[in-house]
Each structure stands twice: as structure tokens, then as C-alpha cells.
Amino acid sequence: MKICQVEGTLVATARIGSLENRRLLVVKERGSSGKQVAVDPVGCKPGDWVIAVGSSAARDAAGSKDYPSDLTIVGIIDYWDEANGKAGA
Amino acid sequence: MQIHRIVRDLVTTKRNFWLAAKSLRVVEDHRGNLEVALDPIGAKPGDFVITIGLSAARVAAGNPKITTDLTIGGIIDHWDEERWRS
Numbered sequence: 001m002k003i004c005q006v007e008g009t010l011v012a013t014a015r016i017g018s019l020e021n022r023r024l025l026v027v028k029e030r031g032s033s034g035k036q037v038a039v040d041p042v043g044c045k046p047g048d049w050v051i052a053v054g055s056s057a058a059r060d061a062a063g064s065k066d067y068p069s070d071l072t073i074v075g076i077i078d079y080w081d082e083a084n085g086k087a088g089a
Numbered sequence: 090m091q092i093h094r095i096v097r098d099l100v101t102t103k104r105n106f107w108l109a110a111k112s113l114r115v116v117e118d119h120r121g122n123l124e125v126a127l128d129p130i131g132a133k134p135g136d137f138v139i140t141i142g143l144s145a146a147r148v149a150a151g152n153p154k155i156t157t158d159l160t161i162g163g164i165i166d167h168w169d170e171e172r173w174r175s
Contacts, residue, residue: 012139015163016129016149024090024139024163034119035173037090037139056144068149068162070142071090 001051001074003030006044010037018068025073027052030082038071049080090139090162092173093118095132099125107156114161116140119173126159137168 004027012024023040027050038052039062050073053061061072093116101113114128116138127150132138141149141162149160 010139011166012163013166014130015139016151016161018149018151019162026092035092037092039090054143058143059145059148066148068141068145068160069090070145 001053002071003077003080004028004036004038004050004052004073005030006046006048006050007035008046016068018066020067022062027071027073036071038073039067039069040073042073042076044073044076049077049082051075051077090141091118092165092168093124093126093138093140093161094173095134095136095138096123097134105156107154109155111150111155111157116159116161124159126161127155127157128161130161130164132161132164137165137173139163139165 007026010024010026025040027038052073058069058072061074062069096115099113099115112128116126126140139162141160146157146160147153150157
């Protein structure tokens with residue numbers, strides 16, 4: 001699983017039918033510069049640190065084996081201290 | 090999923106049977122690296138799109154037997170180059 005920070009929502013009106021009307025978020029993986037798009041079944045806010053799963057687990061995590069996601073958010077991290085790079089209160 | 094921009098169409102007349110008659114697009118990422126993606130929507134050059142990779146690309150193509158590892162999932166309504174490259 002990857003540790004990512006949520007940057008904001010992404011609106012894509014023209015999309016393939018199988019993506020349904022799920023919420024898509026722009027996330028930045030910790031320690032990398034590139035942005036990625038993740039499916040959000042949890043309900044995150046911009047700025048939240050989250051854990052996201054990739055590969056075929058992303059499809060299951062989005063709710064069904066037939067859902068075309070390669071990155072799905074599975075949880076919001078309660079406390080993340082970015083300065084230390086580890087979880088803690 | 091990744092954010093890509095459509096560069097142009099790609100025509101391959103001789104192709105693998107399991108690519109079927111799907112349209113292909115050349116897409117670039119924020120660093121300018123080019124890749125080829127399958128396009129079930131009909132995106133135009135210059136459009137910013139969400140691309141689905143890994144095994145989900147085959148599901149997104151509508152048939153898990155289609156041989157693709159990158160499929161366009163949607164056209165982004167509002168996106169700009171500055172946000173893309175930052």
C-alpha cells in the first residue's frame with residue numbers, strides 16, 4: 001500500500017460507463033513528484049494523508065472485481081507527522 | 090490512474106487479434122514521455138485524460154480479453170498545464 005496526500009477532487013464528465021459516478025481524487029504519493037488519480041470510496045478531504053492500494057487489489061477495494069481502478073483509497077491515516085516520516089500522535 | 094494529455098491518433102492496420110478494432114491514441118505524461126493508450130471514449134488531441142493502467146486497463150476496455158495495459162477512463166473537465174507539471 002502507498003502513503004499519499006490528497007490534493008483535490010477531479011471532475012471528468014465524459015467517462016467510460018464502468019467508472020460509474022464514483023469520486024475521483026488527485027493524490028500525491030509520498031516521496032514522489034508525480035500526481036496520480038485514485039478512486040475514493042471512503043470520503044477524504046484535501047490535505048488528508050491516506051493509504052491507497054494498487055494492482056488488482058484496487059479493483060476489489062473499489063467494490064467489485066469488474067471495477068476498472070488501478071489505485072483505490074482504503075483508509076485515512078489518523079495522525080501523520082511528515083517531518084519524522086512516521087505515524088505518531 | 091494517471092493524468093495524460095492526448096498527442097495524436099495512432100493507426101495500426103496490422104495488429105494483434107485481441108486489440109480488435111479499438112482506437113489508439115499517443116499520450117504524454119507531465120514529463121513528456123510518450124505512451125500508447127486505448128481510447129473507448131473518443132478524446133481529441135490536447136485533451137487531458139485519466140488513464141487506467143495494470144490489469145484494470147483490460148477491465149476498462151470493456152472486455153478482459155483485450156490486450157492493453159493503458160486505457161483512457163475519462164476526459165478531465167478542468168485541468169491546466171501548470172497544475173499538471175507542478
